[in-house]
Amino acid sequence: MTVGTDPPGSLADDLAGLVGREHVRVDDGALTAYARDATPLYTARPHAVVLPGSTDEVAAVLRYATDRGVPVVPRGAGSNLCAATVPLSGGIVMALTRLNRVLEVSPAELLARVQTGVTTAALSDAAARQGLLYAPDPGSRTVSTVGGNVATCAGGLRGLKYGVTRNHVLGLEAVLPTGEVVRTGGRLWKDVAGYDLTRLLTGSEGTLAVITEVTVGLLPAPEETGTGVAYFDSLADASRAVAAVIASGVLPATLEFLDRKCVVAVEEFAGLGLRRDAGALLLFGDDGPTGAVAGTLARIGEVCADAGSPEVTLAEDVARSEALLAARRCSLPALSRLAPLTILEDATVPRHRLAEMVDRIDDIAARHDLMIATFGHAGDGNLHPTCVLDPDDGAAVERSHKAFAEIFAAAIELDGTITGEHGVGAAKLPYLADRIGNDQVALLRRIKRAFDPAGILNPGKLGS
């Protein structure tokens, strides 16, 4: 649905020759719509948006772009939260949403092969229809693409037991900026022939190559799931409970937390009957063979009670589980309604330092006079400090920049990191050297140059 016409010989015309005119957009409206992703406060318009329909078309566009020195930013659903798909230098946004076919699901080999633009939920559903599980489940699963998940190494709520995207990618098809198509890894769990380029491209945020096809490993689907909730007087108690649960030899699929501010916000928003006086809420869940989950949940419940939880609720049926999970699912909706601007951030600290980190965040928020509530994946030490503010209040926006800089510094100081699952993108690039050091940053640049000598892929991000 192209709006308007383009003079011959223009960028639009050249791209139309490569992918067909209806798959190129150069109208102001489209360039405005593709100027941003889900990250607040970042915007830059591209010159053109191109939607290739095949690996060959991706290669043709990349060859053209390398030839002309035009930047290319690959993009899935644009749901990332670190401005990884904002075209800072203009050029071409390459939206891969048309590559949306599930190519195969193999119960015999326990794997699935999908095109890059398939949503995570569609992959999970295709696996589930064969009685299989695709374990990663980022919060954005209904919208985000598998290619985007791989490019950012997305995490999710089941990381403690199942790991994150990188633990499930077996192989990739990707196109280098030169137009060369590479197939890394493949269909084997055990394959160590050469550098692990699959791992290198996982989390490379579209700076090294454009991923066009993904092969993922699957697991037999667990027979049942269950959920429980425990209140705590303080996050420190909840933190101790998390450590005690894992020390007791239980590795639950899910261990999520809401801090005091989140509990109040969720209760005001959804009226789920949560205890407003709670210092923290811990949500735990597990899956497994029939009959096994109830025992695990009971054990976790006991450990939580021993750690000082005044109230533990277990739900073994799906409906009741959904009700408990609602508290976690409502965190972002509840917070986003408090003010027009919501900055959802991401940092990780070692599990045992979770409470310490949330205390630091609370201090930072108080000092900068900001509302920052924190929820996240307690089992992984992965936190999502979320700041809500009025964008018209320039001073507050300025203070939020300072506050997040301090939050990332605090995470690093506690032996943690600046991002656990969202990625570096443009938003975290200024803090990257603080985390990995200048020498490693220089090494990343050398790797980037090996893949992308013309520097056209997602400039201004990783490796730049």
Next chain:
Amino acid sequence: MTTDRPSHRSPREPVAPAAPRKPTPGSGRESGPTPGPTPGPASGPGLGVFDKDLLDRCISCGFCLPACPTYTLTGQEPSSPRGRITLMRALESGDLAPDDPTLAEESSFCLGCRACEPVCPAGVRYGALLEQWRDHQWRGRDRPLIARLLMALVSRPALLRLQGLVRRHARPGRRPGAGARAGTGAPQATRRDAPEAASSRPAEPVSLMLGCVERGLYPAVSRAVRTLRPEVDVPPGQGCCGALHAHNGDSAAGAELAHALGERLPGTIVTTAGGCAAHLAHHLGRGRVRELSEYLELTGHRPAGRVTVDGRPARVALQDSCHLRNGLGVTRPPREAIAAVAEYVELPNAGDCCGAAGTYSMLRPADSRAVLAPKLAAIEAADVDYVVAVNPGCLRQLRQGLRRGGSRVRALHLAELLALAAAGEAGGSGGAGKDRGEPEAPAD
């Protein structure tokens, strides 16, 4: 339209990392990479096309994308709710010119089905934003001619009354003895929603809304409601509820007509059109308006009889009305009403828009059919005898689509199905059954 090539970057030229979270000021309409004003929540005063607090709600998370039928068709961001809100923000801030062709195209391409609302974590009221957007885009001569004609037509009660003479919808006028006491000369209804039902005071009146489109196209629907629930009044002189206007760029007339109709229809308004239900509920208050299946459930109505085909229970699917489902959250009552008289079959995409979308099927027939196609495929795959609609636009869309495809499945309004069951009729299968009041639908 920018066509300039970006400046050539030398291979080794380092790119400075972006300053953390600082939008670069710049004008949004120059060519080249233009870091423009943030298309996030608006800062400063805008054109005033939109309510700022409605527009500020969106956090651009993209959760709406998979729910959107037009995004599903194109895979392009401007055709998604998030993309359209970005366009609205650019219009409001002056970043895009008011006559920008993409603004015109996308405001028209949107079905207005509001499927994005239930999945939105931030609670964006997209339907309200779309009304404001179309108020801007479809002013005066910019409004499509068909929409203008229809709006003019339904704004004239005399013309609507004329349809009553030609088409035999439920006769306006109060029942003999109506208003004395609910249930006089009629099956006694237990009004669980009315606390005074048990008292000796007359219960508040219940008015059946005829609808401007339904009374002409499907007069059998209101007749069926009267046979099911004789206690409902059909007050005379009913006009249009204004939904048509609100969705076609005249929300002021939409509000005015809704309030006028509220004056004319005393008590609870029962409607057989999901779109009207949502529009009226928005303007008159949720408590005043009941869609038919909701009303039946609230009044403890147990659908009588069975609908059979060749001696077996008929297999019946439902097509949700988008506005009933996404606007009012009513999904269970129509399903339970069907299940009471037939074998209910849930379509995998029952909640997806059928593409009728008010005037959309007339304004954009090709897109409308593209949205309908997966629905028709699912109906055929489900091996059903009937598919039930709870909105006249959906009914027309389904009947035309099924007929075009030579399907043996028939589309019925819920009221017709329930009346069929109550009458103890055994529906045959197949064909366009003119025998039961299926009208000739106007040509596309």
